[in-house]
Amino acid sequence: MSTRLAKGGRLINRTAPVEFSFNGKKMKGFQGDSLAAALLANDQVMVGRSFKYHRPRGIVAAGPEEPNALVNLGTGARLEPNQRTTTTELFSGLEATSQNHWPSLSFDVGVINNYASRFMPAGFYYKTFMHPRPFWKHVFEPVIRRAAGLGKAPTQGDADRYEQAYAFCDVLVVGAGIAGLKAAKSAADAGQRVILVEQTPVLGGRAPVDDTEVDGKPVEAWLSAMEADLAARDNVTIRVRTVAAGVYDHGYVLADERVADHTPGDGRPKHRLWRIRTAKVINAAGAIERPLSFAGNDIPGVMLAGALRDYVVNYGVSPGDRTVVVTNNDSAYQTALALKAAGLDVPAVLDARASATGALPEAARKAGIRVITGHGIAKVKGGKRVTGVSVCAQAGEGSVTEEIGCDAVAMSGGWSPVVHLWSHCGGKLNWDDTISAFVPDPTRPPLNHDGSAMVEVVGAASGDLDLSGKPSTIPPVWVMPQGAPIKLRSKMWLDYQNDVKVSDVQLAAREGYMSVEHTKRYTTLGMATDQGKLSNINGLAILADSLGSEIPQVGTTTFRPPYTPVTIGALAGESRGDIFQPLRRTPMHEAHEKAGAYFEPVGLWRRPYCFPRAGETHEQAVHREVNNTRNNVGLLDASTLGKIIVKGPDAGKFLDMLYTGVMSTLPVGKCRYGLMCNEQGFLSDDGVVARIDEDTWLCHTTSGGADRIHGWMEDWLQCEWWDWKVFTANVTEQYAQVAVVGPNARKLLESLGGMDVSKEALPFMQWADGTLAGFPVRVYRISFSGELSYEIAVPASHGAAFWEACTKAGKAFDAMPYGTEGLHVLRAEKGFIMIGDETDGTVIPQDLGLDWAISKKKADYLGKRGQDRSYLASPDRWKLVGFETLDGSVIPDGSYIIASGTNANGQRNTQGRVTSTYYSPTLKRGIAMGLLKHGPTRMGEVVEFNTVKGGTVKAKVRDTVFFDKDGEKQNV
Amino acid sequence: MLTLECPYCGVKADETELAPGYEAHLKRFGPGSSPEEFEAYMFARKNPKGVHFERWRHAYGCGKWFLAARCTATLEVFGTYPAQVSEPPADIIKKIQARRPEWKSGWQPDGKGTK
Amino acid sequence: MSDPVSALNGASFNGFASVREVGPLGMISLRHKGGAALTKAIKAAVGTKVPAQRKIEVAGDKACGWMSPDEYLLVLPYGEVGAAMDALAKALDGEHHLAADVSDARAVFRVEGDKADQVLAKLSPVDFATLEPGELRRSRAAQVAAAMWAQDGGFTVVCFRSVAVYVMGLLTHSAQPGSELA
Structure with a gap:
C-alpha cells in the first residue's frame, strides 16, 4: 500500500490541503506536492499503460526523466497530453486522466499485445507490414494509427497565453x-x-x-x-x-x-x-539514476531508489510498506536508511557487488537491515502491483535462492x-x-x-557523484543476473515508454545492427517523450556487449535539444491570432473594410481583391469593377507600390546599370518604364521611373518588391560600386497612392480642383506636383490599364482623407473602387506583363517580347552577361504570345500547351504554358497570355491546353494586346 | 544562432537581426567575360569546413553590408570588417593564421588570394 | 485639407507599463557622409550637434539620431518639417546628400513606466541593461524592424506605418498585467 506518512515531507504544507482528481476520482494532496507524490499518497501506484504492449505502468522516477507516469492534464481548451506527473505541481482543481488504454486503466483490451509480445519483436512493423504493398496505406496504417499514440490531442484552441x-x-x-x-x-x-x-x-x-x-x-x-x-x-x-x-x-x-x-x-x-x-x-x-535490468523491472511499485527516497523525504509519502532495495552502488543504501528512519520495513538490500563495505552499507547493517551481497533480483512478482521478488545470485543464470514478499522495489543501477x-x-x-x-x-x-x-x-x-569529492565507484551491472536466459531477458525493460527490452536490442545486434544510431531507430530505444533519459546508457551497454565491443567504441546517440519537451505554445510565443505575423495595411485600409472589401495577401500587405456588393459573387464584383473602370472611372488603392528615391551625381549611371533600359537620359518631369534583372539575366522587377530633378529619380517597384529592390540597390552601392556618389531612400510608406482610372478620370480630378491636369499640362508619361482638393499631391500620368489614368501620391497621413475626397467627388462621375483582380484583368486585356505571373525567375525580358525596353547601346547592365548565355539566347525558347480559345472559354490557370509524343518519363511533351488567364468582361470571352515555343512566329495557329478535368481546350495564337491596340483610350 | 559585431555601428548583432549574403570577395564578371569566368562568378561557391569569408547585412539595424571571417566547423569568428574591400584586411588574416596555422586556402573562387 | 492622421490615431493600452501611439511626428531621413556642412545642416534643421555612433541628440521637441555611418533621423514637430527641409537644402547646397520627409512613413509609440524596458525585452534581442543613456538602438520588434531609445522616463519606439497595428498588438501583449519579468 502506498500512502501518506504521518509526518515528514520537507516540501509540502500539511496545513494547505489541495483537492484534485484522477480519472474522475476525487483525491487529496497538499500544497507543495508533485502530482506523482499526491497520486502515491492516494495509493494510485499504477498510472498508465505502456505504448506497445499496454502493460501496467507506475511511477518510476521523481523528476523530468519519468518515462511512465504521463497523463492528460486539464480539459477542453486547457487539455495537455503527455504531462509528466513527476514535474507537475499539484494545484486545487487539477484534473488528470491516464493515457493509452481502452476502455479503462485497470482493464485494457490492448494488453493482448503483451501476451503476443513474443510475436512483436523489434522491427515488428517494418517486417510485418511490408507486403502486399497496397495494404500499407489502406489496411495496416489506419489500424496501427488508431492504436498508436499516448495522449489525446486537444481539439480546442489553447486558452492560455x-x-x-x-x-x-x-x-x-x-x-x-x-x-x-x-x-x-x-x-x-x-x-x-x-x-x-x-x-x-x-x-x-x-x-x-x-x-x-x-x-x-x-x-x-x-x-x-x-x-x-x-x-x-x-x-x-x-x-x-x-x-x-x-x-x-x-x-x-x-x-x-x-x-x-x-x-x-x-x-x-x-x-x-x-x-x-x-x-x-x-x-x-546533476545526474540521473539508472534502472537495473531484471525481469519485471517495469511492474508498478518498482522505482528508482533515489526517487523513492524523494517521495519519503520531500513529500512524506511511502510508496510501499515493505521495500526491497536492489543496487550496484552505495547510494541506494541512503534509501534503505531513509525508509527505516520513516518507520518502514526494508526486508533486504540486494547488492550485486561481491562485497559492500562503504560507510553507507555499514550504516545500513548497523540499522538492522539485512544486506545480501553478490545477489540480485531474478524476477519481480506481481501484475498491476509488486507482490514480491525472487532473489538469485548475480553471477548465475537466475536460480531462485529465496523469495521475499514486498510491495515496492527500489533499484539503483548507478548514475548518469x-x-x-x-x-x-x-x-x-x-x-x-x-x-x-x-x-x-x-x-x-x-x-x-x-x-x-x-x-x-x-x-x-x-561525474563528481560524491559531494565530499571522494571518487565513487560504480561497477557495471547491465543485466541481472548476468547469465539471464531469454525468458528473463525478454521481461527486462530498457525503455519503459516505448516498450524496448534487453532482448530487443540483442535481436537488433544479431540482425546486423552495428551503429547505435541505427539500433535506436530500429528498436525505438530512447525515442519516446523522455528521449531515453533512463534507457540510453543501459541500451547501448547491451548493444556493446552483444557486438563484443566496448561502450566507448559503440558511443552514444546524439544529444539534441530540447532537454525536456517544450510546449508549442511557448515556441510560438506572441505569434498567434492577430499578431501571428505582421500584416501591412495601407492608410486606406479601414475605409476598404467599411466598404466591404474582400482582401487578398500581396506579400505581407493586405489589398482589396474586389469590393463585392450585396448579393454579388466575387467574380461578378470584379466584372462590374472592370466594366465601370473602362466606361466611367475606377479608384484603386495603389499605396503598396514601392517607391525608392535614388539621388546623387552618379545616380543616372547607377540606374543605367540597374535597369535594362536607359534612365540617365530621362528628362526631368518625365516617366519611363523599366525592367530590372538579376545577374543571371532573369527578370526580377519592373516599374515606372520618374526623373524628379537633375540628380534625383524616383523608382517605382512592384507591390511587395520595395524592400527587396531597395536591398538590391544598397548591395551594389555598398559592395561593388562604393565609390559612386548615390544615396537611396525607401519612401514607400511615406505616400498613399490613389490611381484614378477611366474615361472620367480627368473630370473627377478637375472637380477636386487645384492643379491643371489637362492633356497639354500633364501629357502621358509625365508627372507634376500640385494640390488637389487642397491636398499636396504628386500626380503621375501613367497607366496600367490602357485607360486615361492618373496615379496620385499624397502623404500617408492624408491618405484616408484623400481617398474619401475622391470617393465623394467621384459620385458625380460614377466612380467605383476596384481591387487587385480588376487591376489584373485590365492589364491582361492590354497585354501588360505582371512580375510573378509572366515571370517565375527563369524568364528573361526577351522571352516576353520586351526587347524594346532593353538598351542595345549600353556596354553593361546587371543581367546582360547572363542573358548572353547560349541557352537564353536560343531561338527555341518559349516566348510570350496571346491566346483566345475557340469556344470563348477561360483556359485553366497553370495549363500547359501539349505537344506530340512523350518524354523519357512517359509524360506528355509540352511546348508552352499559360501565364495569365482571365475572363474579359470587356470582350466577353476568355483571354490569356502564355509562353509558347517559337510563339511569335506562330500567329493564327491553334494549340491545345490541358485542363484539370482531363481533355484539352483549343486556342488560337495571337498577339498579347486584346483591347485598344493603338492606345487611343489612354492618350486623351 | 550566431552573434556578429557590425563593424559600422558596433552592435553585437543577433543572427535574427542579420540577413545572410553568402560568399564574400567574389569578383564580378560582366559582358565580355568568358563562360568559365562567368560560371565561377555566378555559380562556383566554396563550401569549406573551416575558414570561410561571408557577406552579412545588418538588415534589422544600420542596413549596412559587412564581411565576416569565421570557421564553419567550430563557428569561431575571426573578425568582421566593412564590405568596401576586395580582400580580407591584414589583421584578420593574421588572426586566422594565429588560430589556424594550417590554414592555406584563399578567398577567391579560383583559390587565389592565398597569403 | 484635413489634419494629418497618425497610423492608429493615438491608440493606447495600460498594462504593467503604458503604451500609446503618438504623432503625427515629423521625421526626416538624412543621408550624408559627414563633415562641416552636415554639422551646420543638422544644427540648422533641429538645433542639435551631430550624434555620435548609435546616439541620439535631443534638444527640446527636436532630436537627431545616428542611424548608420551615413544616415541620420531628424525628429521634430510635424508642422516644421517643410522649414527643416528647406534649411537642409540650403545648408547642403552643392553637397552630395539626400533628405527625405518620412514623417508619414512611420508610427511612433511611447512605452512608459518603471518596467517599460521589460515590455521591449520580450520583443527585441537587445540587452537593455547595457543600453547607454542616449543610445538609439535599431533592431526588430518580433518580426518587424524597429528603432528605440530611452527618453523622459520611458522608451520611444519607431516602426513602419503599415505595421502599426501589429506593433501595437505586440506591445499590448507584452505589457499584460501580471506578465512582468521581475
Whole structure:
C-alpha cells in the first residue's frame, strides 16, 4: 500500500490541503506536492499503460526523466497530453486522466499485445507490414494509427497565453543544486552578471534529501544562507520552474519557464520562453539514476531508489510498506536508511557487488537491515502491483535462492551525469570506468565565438557523484543476473515508454545492427517523450556487449535539444491570432473594410481583391469593377507600390546599370518604364521611373518588391560600386497612392480642383506636383490599364482623407473602387506583363517580347552577361504570345500547351504554358497570355491546353494586346 | 544562432537581426567575360569546413553590408570588417593564421588570394 | 485639407507599463557622409550637434539620431518639417546628400513606466541593461524592424506605418498585467 506518512515531507504544507482528481476520482494532496507524490499518497501506484504492449505502468522516477507516469492534464481548451506527473505541481482543481488504454486503466483490451509480445519483436512493423504493398496505406496504417499514440490531442484552441523574452548574462548556471549555487556565487563574486535557472520550484537539488553537510554546515542551514546571499545581489537573477532546454551557437540558450502551470487561468502567461545570450554556460544539471535490468523491472511499485527516497523525504509519502532495495552502488543504501528512519520495513538490500563495505552499507547493517551481497533480483512478482521478488545470485543464470514478499522495489543501477547541455553544441564525452558513465571531456568542450569553451560542467553532471569529492565507484551491472536466459531477458525493460527490452536490442545486434544510431531507430530505444533519459546508457551497454565491443567504441546517440519537451505554445510565443505575423495595411485600409472589401495577401500587405456588393459573387464584383473602370472611372488603392528615391551625381549611371533600359537620359518631369534583372539575366522587377530633378529619380517597384529592390540597390552601392556618389531612400510608406482610372478620370480630378491636369499640362508619361482638393499631391500620368489614368501620391497621413475626397467627388462621375483582380484583368486585356505571373525567375525580358525596353547601346547592365548565355539566347525558347480559345472559354490557370509524343518519363511533351488567364468582361470571352515555343512566329495557329478535368481546350495564337491596340483610350 | 559585431555601428548583432549574403570577395564578371569566368562568378561557391569569408547585412539595424571571417566547423569568428574591400584586411588574416596555422586556402573562387 | 492622421490615431493600452501611439511626428531621413556642412545642416534643421555612433541628440521637441555611418533621423514637430527641409537644402547646397520627409512613413509609440524596458525585452534581442543613456538602438520588434531609445522616463519606439497595428498588438501583449519579468 502506498500512502501518506504521518509526518515528514520537507516540501509540502500539511496545513494547505489541495483537492484534485484522477480519472474522475476525487483525491487529496497538499500544497507543495508533485502530482506523482499526491497520486502515491492516494495509493494510485499504477498510472498508465505502456505504448506497445499496454502493460501496467507506475511511477518510476521523481523528476523530468519519468518515462511512465504521463497523463492528460486539464480539459477542453486547457487539455495537455503527455504531462509528466513527476514535474507537475499539484494545484486545487487539477484534473488528470491516464493515457493509452481502452476502455479503462485497470482493464485494457490492448494488453493482448503483451501476451503476443513474443510475436512483436523489434522491427515488428517494418517486417510485418511490408507486403502486399497496397495494404500499407489502406489496411495496416489506419489500424496501427488508431492504436498508436499516448495522449489525446486537444481539439480546442489553447486558452492560455504564452510569451518570450530575451535575457543577457555573463554566466548562465543551469541547476540550483549545491554545485550550481556555488558556481553562481563565485561568478557573482567576480562581478559577473549571473542567471541561475532551476527546473523545480525550489533550490537545493538532491542534497537536502540526503541530509548531508556542505562546507561543514548542515545542508538546510547552508542552503538558506546561500539563498539569502544570492537574493541580495543585484547581479544575480534566479528563475525557478525554468528548464534550460537547449544550448545553441555562441552562447544562445532556450529556457522554458513554467510561469503559471500551477496557477492556470490566473491571467499570467502559462509559459515564457527565455532566449538567453550568455558568455558562458555552467552546466550543474546533476545526474540521473539508472534502472537495473531484471525481469519485471517495469511492474508498478518498482522505482528508482533515489526517487523513492524523494517521495519519503520531500513529500512524506511511502510508496510501499515493505521495500526491497536492489543496487550496484552505495547510494541506494541512503534509501534503505531513509525508509527505516520513516518507520518502514526494508526486508533486504540486494547488492550485486561481491562485497559492500562503504560507510553507507555499514550504516545500513548497523540499522538492522539485512544486506545480501553478490545477489540480485531474478524476477519481480506481481501484475498491476509488486507482490514480491525472487532473489538469485548475480553471477548465475537466475536460480531462485529465496523469495521475499514486498510491495515496492527500489533499484539503483548507478548514475548518469546529465551531459545534454554540454553535448548540444558538440562537447565531447569520455567513458569513465570508475562510475560506469559518460562524462564531459573538459579538453574537448563546445566552442564559443572566440574559440573559448562555451560550457563548463560542475558537480554531479561532471561525474563528481560524491559531494565530499571522494571518487565513487560504480561497477557495471547491465543485466541481472548476468547469465539471464531469454525468458528473463525478454521481461527486462530498457525503455519503459516505448516498450524496448534487453532482448530487443540483442535481436537488433544479431540482425546486423552495428551503429547505435541505427539500433535506436530500429528498436525505438530512447525515442519516446523522455528521449531515453533512463534507457540510453543501459541500451547501448547491451548493444556493446552483444557486438563484443566496448561502450566507448559503440558511443552514444546524439544529444539534441530540447532537454525536456517544450510546449508549442511557448515556441510560438506572441505569434498567434492577430499578431501571428505582421500584416501591412495601407492608410486606406479601414475605409476598404467599411466598404466591404474582400482582401487578398500581396506579400505581407493586405489589398482589396474586389469590393463585392450585396448579393454579388466575387467574380461578378470584379466584372462590374472592370466594366465601370473602362466606361466611367475606377479608384484603386495603389499605396503598396514601392517607391525608392535614388539621388546623387552618379545616380543616372547607377540606374543605367540597374535597369535594362536607359534612365540617365530621362528628362526631368518625365516617366519611363523599366525592367530590372538579376545577374543571371532573369527578370526580377519592373516599374515606372520618374526623373524628379537633375540628380534625383524616383523608382517605382512592384507591390511587395520595395524592400527587396531597395536591398538590391544598397548591395551594389555598398559592395561593388562604393565609390559612386548615390544615396537611396525607401519612401514607400511615406505616400498613399490613389490611381484614378477611366474615361472620367480627368473630370473627377478637375472637380477636386487645384492643379491643371489637362492633356497639354500633364501629357502621358509625365508627372507634376500640385494640390488637389487642397491636398499636396504628386500626380503621375501613367497607366496600367490602357485607360486615361492618373496615379496620385499624397502623404500617408492624408491618405484616408484623400481617398474619401475622391470617393465623394467621384459620385458625380460614377466612380467605383476596384481591387487587385480588376487591376489584373485590365492589364491582361492590354497585354501588360505582371512580375510573378509572366515571370517565375527563369524568364528573361526577351522571352516576353520586351526587347524594346532593353538598351542595345549600353556596354553593361546587371543581367546582360547572363542573358548572353547560349541557352537564353536560343531561338527555341518559349516566348510570350496571346491566346483566345475557340469556344470563348477561360483556359485553366497553370495549363500547359501539349505537344506530340512523350518524354523519357512517359509524360506528355509540352511546348508552352499559360501565364495569365482571365475572363474579359470587356470582350466577353476568355483571354490569356502564355509562353509558347517559337510563339511569335506562330500567329493564327491553334494549340491545345490541358485542363484539370482531363481533355484539352483549343486556342488560337495571337498577339498579347486584346483591347485598344493603338492606345487611343489612354492618350486623351 | 550566431552573434556578429557590425563593424559600422558596433552592435553585437543577433543572427535574427542579420540577413545572410553568402560568399564574400567574389569578383564580378560582366559582358565580355568568358563562360568559365562567368560560371565561377555566378555559380562556383566554396563550401569549406573551416575558414570561410561571408557577406552579412545588418538588415534589422544600420542596413549596412559587412564581411565576416569565421570557421564553419567550430563557428569561431575571426573578425568582421566593412564590405568596401576586395580582400580580407591584414589583421584578420593574421588572426586566422594565429588560430589556424594550417590554414592555406584563399578567398577567391579560383583559390587565389592565398597569403 | 484635413489634419494629418497618425497610423492608429493615438491608440493606447495600460498594462504593467503604458503604451500609446503618438504623432503625427515629423521625421526626416538624412543621408550624408559627414563633415562641416552636415554639422551646420543638422544644427540648422533641429538645433542639435551631430550624434555620435548609435546616439541620439535631443534638444527640446527636436532630436537627431545616428542611424548608420551615413544616415541620420531628424525628429521634430510635424508642422516644421517643410522649414527643416528647406534649411537642409540650403545648408547642403552643392553637397552630395539626400533628405527625405518620412514623417508619414512611420508610427511612433511611447512605452512608459518603471518596467517599460521589460515590455521591449520580450520583443527585441537587445540587452537593455547595457543600453547607454542616449543610445538609439535599431533592431526588430518580433518580426518587424524597429528603432528605440530611452527618453523622459520611458522608451520611444519607431516602426513602419503599415505595421502599426501589429506593433501595437505586440506591445499590448507584452505589457499584460501580471506578465512582468521581475
